[in-house]
Amino acid sequence: MDAVQSGHSFTVTRDGHQIGELVPLRRRRRFVPRAEFAAMSQAGPHMSLEAFRADQDATLDDEASDPYER
Incomplete structure (x- = not known):
């Protein structure tokens, strides 16, 4: 078990x-x-903040609703 805890794997046979x-x-x-x-973020594709916000606005429901209303 100490070996497994330190990262070793074993095959069990019968x-x-x-x-x-x-x-x-x-x-x-x-x-x-x-x-x-930061390194992962730099390697990612460029994202337009304006396009991101436009997508959010397009999908946002501006009407307040009661979560308990059915």
Whole structure:
């Protein structure tokens, strides 16, 4: 288990036949460092702020409604 915890994977066999794998769980990151986010953002496509806002305005429902109304 210490080896799995440190990142090693194992194939489980029975009578020489593979029946499973013992692998470490993938841990989800909850935080992306600012430098990494900035690098990913620079590699992305350019986005027009005006076009983005126009798309938002086109789909926005300006009428206030009661969420409990049916």
